[in-house]
Amino acid sequence: MSMTELKTPYLVFLGDAQDLLMAKVAKGVAHWRPEKCLAQYRLEGAKADLGLPEMPIKQAAEAGAKTLILGLAPMGGTLPQSWIPLLIEAMESGMDIASGLHIRLNDIEDLVAVARRTGQRLIDVRHPELSLVCGSGKPRSGKRLLTVGSDCCVGKMFTALAIHQEMAARNIKATFRATGQTGILIEGSGVPIDAVVSDFTSGMIEQLSPANEADHWDIIEGQGSVLHPAYAGVSLGLLHGAQADVIILCHEEGRVQMDEMEGFEVPDFDTLIETNLHLGRVTNPNIRLGGIALNTSSLSEEDAMKAIARYQEKYGVPVVDPVRTGVAAIVDGLES
């Protein structure tokens, strides 16, 4: 597998984003990997602010920036023509360009020509060039945790990053393994698993999370849900490839209807847990539930703590809201 590694530090490009919702990827990179972010670069009229030093391209290059991160979703999904000279300037100043956009920078002739001339890279993380391998199912050393979901967009990446951060703070050997474009731009490497041809899903996760020291944890970002009507195949390939020792169930408290799937309700926790463990046993007979991570942002503090206590009582595992409570209780459980 050829897995792109982004060079650090980054200049995070915010364009003319009016808020951080428009710059979600940039926000994730700055939040989780501040040490990799040298500066931000904003166009006139931009209101989004990551709180990083402001630097135009040349100044950032002189200060050592190695990669310009294109971390926003321009309206309509296309790249504004006016940005192209800026990206060319960045390459001419010695930076690679990394993009999580749907459109491919490698399809834009002017950019490709400059990349060729300067030797800089155009890295489209949604469109990886991978040498594909099928799964073997063979056990490998090291420990693996996978975040699994009740639906899409329930906090699987956030939870995995929070657990990784907590482990790092405790000097537990751990690596975050990214499987989506935001996670990849945060970590600087990974496999955008939903862009891989289906036959290779498990095999690519085996490559992403190779054999490691016995006390090393891979914290693998999950995708979708094994009971999702459109994307369950991705989630199951990921579960099998991960050979997870531990799964953490992630859920947005209060979500009843599945996101963008009219007529589909979010399955109950019992079904979700049992289905994930049953399917996960195919490649790891010792798979277990290590905790539940709730997004309780729609609840009051009091109701949130009640919900957490209720699930903890029912399932007998640590239950957290990574934002409200942190994930220490989950990591405590893994250490004990």
Place this chain on the structure above:
Amino acid sequence: MSMTELKTPYLVFLGDAQDLLMAKVAKGVAHWRPEKCLAQYRLEGAKADLGLPEMPIKQAAEAGAKTLILGLAPMGGTLPQSWIPLLIEAMESGMDIASGLHIRLNDIEDLVAVARRTGQRLIDVRHPELSLVCGSGKPRSGKRLLTVGSDCCVGKMFTALAIHQEMAARNIKATFRATGQTGILIEGSGVPIDAVVSDFTSGMIEQLSPANEADHWDIIEGQGSVLHPAYAGVSLGLLHGAQADVIILCHEEGRVQMDEMEGFEVPDFDTLIETNLHLGRVTNPNIRLGGIALNTSSLSEEDAMKAIARYQEKYGVPVVDPVRTGVAAIVDGLES
């Protein structure tokens, strides 16, 4: 979705194949769709024989052949140089070329140039050009049967084709829906589902098997197994996209070890049936087991009939060996 339709009738090219194992795809096309096969074309020294009239390219073209089917796997997976002039001659005589090979005809410059000049098509069924769509999970009219497996290569395509044939003989409205390259060359259309990017697996099957008359059956070719350590994601995406009303469990009697998966045993029938039904209920709450199709070729006639009787007793559904007994019992069960 742009689904390639092959023009009929076919000239089936056998190269210098020494036996029908080397020409498995050609054999499948001639066996299941004899009415589409005008003739066979063999090179000197070939011993494989489909029992079709022999015709060289020009004669076949004059007799009306519209597509040359490249239905074999040359040694080493490459296309022998000496075949290229033959394929050019076929295009110049007015035929499309359809290939199930791993290598792409569309990567061979000489062929592409002639295709452009003559207006004939080079159809690589393993490398489809598809407009990709995600699944919606929305129910659609018509009835759907999916063959599911205990492993790879256990007779899922054969069983689906046999059920389709039996239905056609009874004037039941039915369409065979191909999901692998051999099935696609047999049917003349389909989606090679293991070559589709994982996010789109379910959506492509929804497109392959669209809404239909209430009494029409789609007989959908399954792939892999939902408990396969490497390919379960493909099988699950297929199951969800199919919204199967009925599944037929396919198994090779006597297989204990999974094909090419060292250390993995074939799961037991109870687990396979319950897992498929449990997962299938996500998109069709009324999914049911409609029968079991065994490949009993490793057993004596007596032992085969005993195995069939034993499963029938245990699971209470029709059990067949499509080759030994035919599949009438399964179709009887669907009609009752």
